[in-house]
Amino acid sequence: MDLNSLTIDAARSAVQERKTTAxxxxxxxxxxxxxxxxxxxxxxxxxxxxxxxxxxxxxxLAARGEQLPPLGGVPVGIKDVMVTRGxxxxxxxxxxGNYIPPYDCTAVARMEAAGAVVLxxxxxxxxxxxxxxxxxxxxxxxxxxxxSRVPGxxxxxxxxxxAANMAVAALGSDTGGSIRQPASFCGVVGLMPTYGRVSRxxxxxxxxxxxxxxxxxxxxKDAATVLRTIAGRDHMDSTSADVPVPDYVAELEKPVRxxxxxxxxxxxxxxxxxxxxxxxEAAIQKLAESGCEIVPVSLPHTEYAIPTYYIxxxxxxxxxxxxxxxxxxxxxxxxxxxxxxxxxxxxDHGFGAEVKRRIMLGTYSLSAGYYDAYYLKAQKVxxxxxxxxxxxxxxxxxxxxxxxxxxxFKLGEKxxxxxxxxxxxIFTVTADxxxxxxxxxPCGKTKENLPIGLQILGKHFDExxxxxxxxxxxxxxxxxx
Amino acid sequence: MRGRKxxxxxxxxxxxxxxxxxxxxxxxLANLELTEKERCVLxxxxxxxLDYIDRLNxxxxxxxxxxxxxSDRYGVDQSQTGxxxxxxxxxxxxxxxxxxxxxxxxxxxxxPDSDGTFFKVPKVIER
Numbered sequence: 001m002d003l004n005s006l007t008i009d010a011a012r013s014a015v016q017e018r019k020t021t022a023x024x025x026x027x028x029x030x031x032x033x034x035x036x037x038x039x040x041x042x043x044x045x046x047x048x049x050x051x052x053x054x055x056x057x058x059x060x061l062a063a064r065g066e067q068l069p070p071l072g073g074v075p076v077g078i079k080d081v082m083v084t085r086g087x088x089x090x091x092x093x094x095x096x097g098n099y100i101p102p103y104d105c106t107a108v109a110r111m112e113a114a115g116a117v118v119l120x121x122x123x124x125x126x127x128x129x130x131x132x133x134x135x136x137x138x139x140x141x142x143x144x145x146x147x148s149r150v151p152g153x154x155x156x157x158x159x160x161x162x163a164a165n166m167a168v169a170a171l172g173s174d175t176g177g178s179i180r181q182p183a184s185f186c187g188v189v190g191l192m193p194t195y196g197r198v199s200r201x202x203x204x205x206x207x208x209x210x211x212x213x214x215x216x217x218x219x220x221k222d223a224a225t226v227l228r229t230i231a232g233r234d235h236m237d238s239t240s241a242d243v244p245v246p247d248y249v250a251e252l253e254k255p256v257r258x259x260x261x262x263x264x265x266x267x268x269x270x271x272x273x274x275x276x277x278x279x280x281e282a283a284i285q286k287l288a289e290s291g292c293e294i295v296p297v298s299l300p301h302t303e304y305a306i307p308t309y310y311i312x313x314x315x316x317x318x319x320x321x322x323x324x325x326x327x328x329x330x331x332x333x334x335x336x337x338x339x340x341x342x343x344x345x346x347x348d349h350g351f352g353a354e355v356k357r358r359i360m361l362g363t364y365s366l367s368a369g370y371y372d373a374y375y376l377k378a379q380k381v382x383x384x385x386x387x388x389x390x391x392x393x394x395x396x397x398x399x400x401x402x403x404x405x406x407x408x409f410k411l412g413e414k415x416x417x418x419x420x421x422x423x424x425x426i427f428t429v430t431a432d433x434x435x436x437x438x439x440x441x442p443c444g445k446t447k448e449n450l451p452i453g454l455q456i457l458g459k460h461f462d463e464x465x466x467x468x469x470x471x472x473x474x475x476x477x478x479x480x481x
Numbered sequence: 482m483r484g485r486k487x488x489x490x491x492x493x494x495x496x497x498x499x500x501x502x503x504x505x506x507x508x509x510l511a512n513l514e515l516t517e518k519e520r521c522v523l524x525x526x527x528x529x530x531l532d533y534i535d536r537l538n539x540x541x542x543x544x545x546x547x548x549x550x551x552s553d554r555y556g557v558d559q560s561q562t563g564x565x566x567x568x569x570x571x572x573x574x575x576x577x578x579x580x581x582x583x584x585x586x587x588x589x590x591x592x593p594d595s596d597g598t599f600f601k602v603p604k605v606i607e608r
Contacts, residue, residue: 098591099591100591102587102588102590102591103583195552196552196556208550209549209550233569238567238570239570241552241557242556242557242569242570243556301540303536304536304539306533307533307535307537310530310534311537318511322512325512326593327593327600328591328592329592330591330593331593332593332594336603337603338603339602339605340512342603343512344512344514345514347512347514348513353522356513356515357523357526357527360508360511360527363507363511364503364507364527367506367507374531376547377537377538377542379547379548379549380542380545380546380547380548381540381542381545382547382548384540386548386551418529418530419530435550435552435555460556461555
């Protein structure tokens with residue numbers, strides 16, 4: 001049995017049935033990380049002690065013949081933007097280089113309560129700001145499918161760890177595509193749930209009206225299992241919705257025949273790589289063969305999504321990141337003589353170039369004289385973008401698109417052109433702005449053997465349908481890695 | 482879409498939107514110092530990004546209401562209005578009294594400088 005390539009159910013069953021132990025499973029993953037991660041760079045911090053304690057707990061449950069919880073003994077990684085009590089959490093930033101959180105993120109706590117073994121913290125773009133993971137203050141991540149390429153971002157470490165068998169599953173975060181785009185680049189499944197579906201308590205905030213936590217996994221079923229674990233109201237996050245959590249795993253088995261899938265021409269225009277187009281169109285054809293009805297829809301404001309996103313997200317970021325001032329935690333510049341100088345110098349030395357760029361853009365668009373022209377304007381266009389989806393979802397059950405206009409690009413290719421980098425998110429930011437759920441599932445490879453992702457977008461709180469479509473595609477037509 | 486050309490794209494003001502003075506002013510608001518080199522790069526980047534963002538002005542949004550976030554539209558009881566819509570968000574622990582704070586020493590654990598009771602910062606008041 002290759003312990004590193006197991007899915008969630010297979011790993012849990014192996015521990016439950018005593019074919020292996022949670023301890024050997026965890027050790028197999030740490031050893032794999034020790035061997036392969038120096039080339040990939042997915043992990044920033046390992047939490048051996050915490051992992052082995054949890055594994056021992058799961059082993060003693062299994063030894064007593066007790067039923068393991070749904071993630072019992074399953075080794076997982078956590079993107080470094082979710083706080084973990086006693087385990088260094090940096091958000092990929094030097095400003096939090098030595099930060100040891102005094103509490104746990106709710107999503108992480110729920111994973112552990114369901115038996116998951118947390119191996120460590122995964123690399124990401126600084127404060128989740130980026131589309132290639134090259135904005136990590138520590139080191140870039142290399143795409144395990146081709147080490148000369150980026151893994152996508154900002155959850156690049158999470159996608160790479162799952163793709164490289166260095167975690168069974170991972171938690172990532174998605175503000176503009178940061179779960180789905182790296183999942184697509186690395187050939188794994190990535191799910192962004194509905195806004196409010198999963199508590200963000202303990203998620204280091206980037207843009208609060210857009211931030212989501214969700215899973216990156218090897219299979220759609222694993223994504224459903226993780227979502228079932230982390231979803232649901234949390235009194236520590238007032239933005240977590242009071243909506244019942246269905247059994248996403250049971251819902252997977254419902255037939256997809258008769259479902260209406262929308263295809264929007266705006267997602268197949270200029271700028272879409274021809275191999276990606278072919279692969280996604282073929283996937284849509286296969287879903288039609290499975291009995292889905294393909295319906296043309298229009299999302300006319302799509303071309304305004306990126307400019308809207310970069311106003312809204314940076315405005316919120318400039319406010320959220322004001323808390324990093326060198327007073328209560330994080331980096332402090334030692335050479336400052338006044339309080340103002342200390343704030344400024346700490347932020348100057350602590351933040352990287354992209355974070356400063358976004359703070360500046362966000363501060364500018366909120367500043368007196370520019371608020372109406374930029375921030376208010378973007379909020380209004382957001383209403384139009386949401387309206388596009390509301391209209392489309394009157395006609396269809398889900399919408400299928402490419403996840404990203406291209407496959408993984410080369411490291412260094414876009415670092416000097418922030419606008420080109422922002423455009424990598426063109427098909428993913430819309431769902432964040434509208435608050436709807438989206439999943440990326442592998443749907444083929446380019447001639448250079450790079451993974452391509454199919455994105456399925458759903459109605460608010462209807463993760464069941466997009467998971468079901470993704471599962472049907474994966475089981476009937478999916479490409480095995 | 483990225484490639485779609487638009488005739489209305491406003492190129493009428495060829496002058497830069499953001500000047501060096503603006504960069505300095507905004508950096509001040511954002512509590513950033515920035516080196517001379519960073520200011521130059523930001524001047525270029527902000528102008529290029531804002532030029533792109535200009536395409537929002539192609540849309541007439543006069544009668545469109547702004548949206549700050551989506552959670553008052555979905556996943557809430559639509560028959561309720563105002564704060565009643567979010568009655569569920571009232572925290573049990575607050576209803577019953579304040580939640581316990583972090584213990585003092587835990588709260589100070591990550592402090593860059595502390596005297597054991599307070600966070601220490603450079604002198605604020607000159608005397």
